[in-house]
Amino acid sequence: MTEALTAERVLEAAEDTLRRFGPGKTTVVDVARALGVSHGSVYRHFPNKAALRDAVAERWLERVNARLWPLTTADGSATERLRSWLEQLSTTKRLMAREDPELFATYHALATDSRDVIRVHLDTLAGMLARIISDGVSQGEFEVEDPHRAARAVLTATTRFHNPAHAAEWEEPGLDADFEEVWALLLLGLASGRR
Amino acid sequence: MTEALTAERVLEAAEDTLRRFGPGKTTVVDVARALGVSHGSVYRHFPNKAALRDAVAERWLERVNARLWPLTTADGSATERLRSWLEQLSTTKRLMAREDPELFATYHALATDSRDVIRVHLDTLAGMLARIISDGVSQGEFEVEDPHRAARAVLTATTRFHNPAHAAEWEEPGLDADFEEVWALLLLGLASGRR
DNA sequence: AAACTGACAGATATTGACATCTGTCATCGC
DNA sequence: GCGATGACAGATGTCAATATCTGTCAGTTT
Structure with missing residues (x-):
C-alpha cells in the first residue's frame, strides 16, 4: 500500500505543478497525475x-x-x-x-x-x-x-x-x-x- | 466637399469609437468608418x-x-x-x-x-x-x-x-x-x- | 500637388469542430 | 465503511481554417 493521500501531499504536488506549468496551464488532472491518483481523489481534499x-x-x-x-x-x-x-x-x-x-x-x-x-x-x-x-x-x-x-x-x-x-x-x-x-x-x- | 480630415477629427472619432467598443475591440477600420473615410487616410495623421x-x-x-x-x-x-x-x-x-x-x-x-x-x-x-x-x-x-x-x-x-x-x-x-x-x-x- | 483610395502582404483575430477539463456520483476494493 | 475510482455532463480550452486587421503604396480624385 502506498502512502496515504493527505491534503498536505496534494498541496505539495499542486505547488510543484503550479511552479512548473503556471496558474493558467495547471489542471486538477495534472496535480492528480503528479500524485499518481485519479483527479476525483483530489476533490476529496479540496472542494474545487x-x-x-x-x-x-x-x-x-x-x-x-x-x-x-x-x-x-x-x-x-x-x-x-x-x-x-x-x-x-x-x-x-x-x-x-x-x-x-x-x-x-x-x-x-x-x-x-x-x-x-x-x-x-x-x-x-x-x-x-x-x-x-x-x-x-x-x-x-x-x-x-x-x-x-x-x-x-x-x-x-x-x-x-x-x-x-x-x-x-x-x-x-x-x-x-x-x-x-x-x-x-x-x-x-x-x-x-x-x- | 466634406469637411477636411484633421488629426483632431480623427482623435474625436477615435475617442467615440473607443468609448463604444473598448480598447480591445476598436480597429482602425472602425475609426475610419465613423469618419466616412478609408482607413488609409487615418494613417496620414497617425503613424500607427x-x-x-x-x-x-x-x-x-x-x-x-x-x-x-x-x-x-x-x-x-x-x-x-x-x-x-x-x-x-x-x-x-x-x-x-x-x-x-x-x-x-x-x-x-x-x-x-x-x-x-x-x-x-x-x-x-x-x-x-x-x-x-x-x-x-x-x-x-x-x-x-x-x-x-x-x-x-x-x-x-x-x-x-x-x-x-x-x-x-x-x-x-x-x-x-x-x-x-x-x-x-x-x-x-x-x-x-x-x- | 495634396488628399484620399483601395488592393495588397503579412500579422492577428475569429470561428467552429474537437479535445480536455471540472466537478459529481454510483460503484468498487480493501 | 472508507477512501479511491472512472464514467459522465456541462464548461472550458485547443487548433487549424478562415476572415479581418494593420500598415504600405501605387494609383485616382479634386
Whole structure:
C-alpha cells in the first residue's frame, strides 16, 4: 500500500505543478497525475480548483510572514526594525517575482479575485507593523494616536513596493529612490510629535 | 466637399469609437468608418494604431490635469489645497472608471505598456504638488527639504487611490477610511518640523 | 500637388469542430 | 465503511481554417 493521500501531499504536488506549468496551464488532472491518483481523489481534499489554488497561495503567504515575524520582535530601535521589516517585505516579493514567476503569478491571481484571503494576510502584516510602531511609541521614538491605524497607513502608502499589481515596475531603476522618498516622509509622519 | 480630415477629427472619432467598443475591440477600420473615410487616410495623421491610442489617452490625461490646475493655485492654506488636490485626483479617476469604463480601460492599457507617456503625466502631477508643498513651506505650514521629492513621495504613497491598477478596489467600502489614514500620516510627515 | 483610395502582404483575430477539463456520483476494493 | 475510482455532463480550452486587421503604396480624385 502506498502512502496515504493527505491534503498536505496534494498541496505539495499542486505547488510543484503550479511552479512548473503556471496558474493558467495547471489542471486538477495534472496535480492528480503528479500524485499518481485519479483527479476525483483530489476533490476529496479540496472542494474545487479555486480552493486548491488559494491554499497554495496561502501557504506561500505564510512563508512570507515567517520571514517577517523575527524582524517584528528583533533588537534595535523601532525605526530600524520598521525599516528592515519594510525592506524585507519588498525584497521578498521582488525576489519571488523574479525567481519563481509561475508561483508568483498564482499569488497575483489570488490577490486579484480572492479578496478575502488577501485581506486576512494584510491584517496579519498590519498586526506586525502595529507591534513595531507600538514599541516605537513606548520607546519614545514615534508618536501616533492609534498604532494599528498607522500600520494600515504605512502598508497602504508602500503598496507600490509590495503589491503584485506593481510587479512590472520592480525592475525599474528609480524604484529604490522612490522608496527612500516615501520612507523619509513616513518616518517624519510617525515621529512627528517627537521633534 | 466634406469637411477636411484633421488629426483632431480623427482623435474625436477615435475617442467615440473607443468609448463604444473598448480598447480591445476598436480597429482602425472602425475609426475610419465613423469618419466616412478609408482607413488609409487615418494613417496620414497617425503613424500607427498605438500612436492613435496614446494620443486619445493623452487627451484624457490633459483633461484630468485641467481639473487639477485650478486647485494648485487656489485660495486657502496649503494643507487645504493639498487635500482638495488629492481628493480631486482620486475622485476624477474613480468617476471616470465608473462612468466611462471603456475609455478608462484605454488609459489603463496605456499606463501598462506605454510607460513614457505616463512618466510625463506623473511629472506634471508631481510639479503641481511640488508647487502646493512649496507654498506650504513659504507659509510656514510645511517643512521639507526638497518639495519636489516630497511631491513624488506623496504621489507614490497615494498610488492606491489614483493608479488604474487599483481601480477594482475603488468601490470597496473601506477605501475612504484608508485614504484618511494615509492622509493623516502624510500631513504629519510634511508638517513634521513645524510642531 | 495634396488628399484620399483601395488592393495588397503579412500579422492577428475569429470561428467552429474537437479535445480536455471540472466537478459529481454510483460503484468498487480493501 | 472508507477512501479511491472512472464514467459522465456541462464548461472550458485547443487548433487549424478562415476572415479581418494593420500598415504600405501605387494609383485616382479634386
